[in-house]
Amino acid sequence: MNRLKKSLRIGLLAGFVLALALLLGTCVPVNRAFRPAPAGIPVFVVSNGFHTDIVLPLREPRTGTDWLTWLENPAWARQFSAYQYVAMGWGNAGFYMASYGGHLPGAGTVLRALVPGPTLMHIDFYPAAPRPGPRAVALRVSEAQYRQLLNYVQASFERDSTGRLMPIPQAGYTPEDFFLQAKGKYHAFRTCNDWTNQGLKQAGIRAAWKAPLAGSVIYQVRKGGE
Template identity: 65%
Template sequence: MHAALTFLLLFLMAGTIVPVNRHFRQTPGGIPVFVVSNGVHTDVVVPLREPQTGTDWLEQLQQPQLTARFGSYGYVGFGWGSEQFYLASYGGNFPKPGTVLRALLPGPTLMHVDFYQQAPRPGKRVVALQISRAQYQQLTQLIRASFRPDSTGATVLRNAAGYTPEDFFFRGRGRYHALRTCNDWTNATLRKAGLRAALKAPLAGSVLHQVRRSRFHAAAQ
């Protein structure tokens, strides 16, 4: 038992420093995307409307009240996580230990959607990337696939409000558990879109560590 636990911890730690898509290079003048962390959780932030690909996230979300409120905003962030953890952390409260422990077992998930008036400012917890049109299209497909739609194919708004007046929760696909965390979702989404990511990223720092090492094409240096 102890040996298995030790192996698991070593795998998680090693996964942080092992890059996937190590040859990924940013595209000068490409589509801007951001990986944003609050120190515990990570989101992927993208343009609310992206003209090269014709992507309009307000159309994708199909929520007239959100379109009316956020039509003038510039960016939107997406995260994935445990429903019970998210809903227990309203009002700035950290969930009780029992809630945290129960979240380690497979449970339902939500998509966290956060609207930004302007692009996040790069810093300690914000990494800016520029990616190609093809990579962005793949990224948006992966994000869309993480929403659990209703029988008509429409997204399902779980709560009329989130932590602030600018963020909301939608029903998500998949099950959250100890080996499939919110940061694993961000990391896997970046990896599957062809961007630099970690082999395994259970922590926010694991995600930021690899995306921060992304470089531009040699021609731009």
């Protein structure tokens, strides 16, 4: 019994230390010296309160980027030719699929997401730039920072043995969004928001040291845009 109590105390202490580390990670910025580039490339970070996406220009002439070409889907190229931006997000496959129809995933889905599991990339086409607000932050980044962010996002997509992207049969939540197979495993220490945060960090954009929650990402990136 004493051994059980000791194990329980150790477990509670470990949980407290982990929660404290995550909280402090939100408050500790990296790339503190980041400043928006006045004539830079527009980038947005958006949140629905739980999940964050990186929003990029659909076409970016300075870097020669055209997502409609890169995504290798003629139907999308026709449907979204007049659109201006595309949102990119990474997350747990089961959680994404359980969210169809606006449903909140059940407890079982949430618990399974705590252990390593398969992931998807979620893309959402925007006809115009997101409007900055409490859940959307606008930035201007240098060409070099944009290229680093671009490389990070593109490297997150999985490809088949022939080198092609792997869209899944199900459509997205609306006629404007879709899912593709992604690289990496989702778990409690590698969340959708951590994916966004890591991309910002690697690109030299202000971010949190650790960002398990959407608010963690938005807080630091907003400070960087001020």
